[in-house]
Amino acid sequence: MTKTFVSADDVAKRAGVSRSAVSRTFTPGASVSDETRQRVMEAAETLGYHVNQLARGLMRSETGIVCLVVSEMDTPYRSKLVRALTHELQKAGKISMLLNADRSDGSVDAALRQTLHYRADASILLSGLPDKAITKLCLDSGQRIVLINRDDDIDGPLRINIDDKQAARVAVSAFLRAGCRRLALANSDVGTPSLMARERGFVAAAADYGLDVMVVRHGNTIYESGRHIAQSLFARLDPPDAVFCVNDLMAFGLMDGARHDCGLRIPEDVCVIGFDNIEQSAWASYELTTFSQPVDAIVENSVAWLRPGNDSESIRTIELHAPIVWRKSIARKVS
Secondary structure, eight states: OOOOOOOHHHHHHHHTSOHHHHHHHTSTTOOOOHHHHHHHHHHHHHHTOOOOHHHHHHHHTOOOEEEEEESOTTSHHHHHHHHHHHHHHHHTTOEEEEEEOOOOSSHHHHHHHHHHTTTOSEEEEOSSOSOTHHHHHHHHTTOEEEEESOOOOOSSOEEEEEOHHHHHHHHHHHHHHTTOOSEEEEEOSOOOHHHHHHHHHHHHHHHHTTOOEEEEEOSSSSHHHHHHHHHHHTTSSSOOSEEEESSHHHHHHHHHIIIIITOOOTTTTOEEEEEEOOGGGGSTTTOOEEEEOOHHHHHHHHHHHTSTTOOOSSOEEEEEOOOEEOOTTSSSOOO
16 A cells, blocks of 8 residues: 655645745744644644655755764663763653764674765763764764763864763772772773773872772673683782772672672771762662762753754863762761
8 A cells, every 4th residue: 555645735725724824834933824733733643644845954064863872771870871962862852863983893894884875963972982083073063962971082072071080080989988998990891082081190199198999801891701800809818908990790790709709708807999870879789879970961961962052163172070879888978
């Protein structure tokens, strides 16, 4: 069965109005009488007419499409951020187009080039991956760009970063006040700018107190890596009494490894701090002290930057604070 295409001319003919009256009816803020609007809307509903917003956008050089370039979409923090962003973009009248950036074989570049055929107005890159060439490709296509937790040194985009170094210093201070002196850091091999900033900040803050840090990196930034690192750290002759994990998933794995594989108690034998404050960090099995990602502020600043009229010619960086959320994985709460 062939679907019949309904045009604005068809609606105008049925409603007994001009073609321009139909256009004004479906244009926000345009002048049209209540009687004409009602006749047009009734005709459109009867005929099954819908405005071709993509075609209309192309005529205005605006499509309303925003590409979200995302890696690790299955992790709780990333899925929370994607959910919040798509919700606010929808409220702002935008259309979200999602690209999976987990692979590094050129497929991300190819997929993004496909989206350029749809003339996306903007792209939001939600992680330290993929390659920086993606950012330049977006800019060269005339898009507005938002970079979240990236270090691309390119004119034009809005960069939104978390003050990872300050969070790391707070973690060191919390461990010291809890009486811990043998500090460790659990990281992955992914090496994104935000993860490495947490590592460098933690090591530097510990050094200010004359302390070395046992740094262990393994695999991806996931639960299994944390459990593997626990087995490595707690098999040492001088195991740590405090571990800062670069995200909550790794902290969960490390806590389970410490308890179930090594027979340790948390926080009596080892204190643990994570990063992200995902929902599971408050579960009774973990009650993890962690740093809370400012998701609402990230989303608010991202969507605001994409509105018409904002200056995107100069470098602009917004650095947001991640407050610590105190729970029971550290022996002593610090005011």
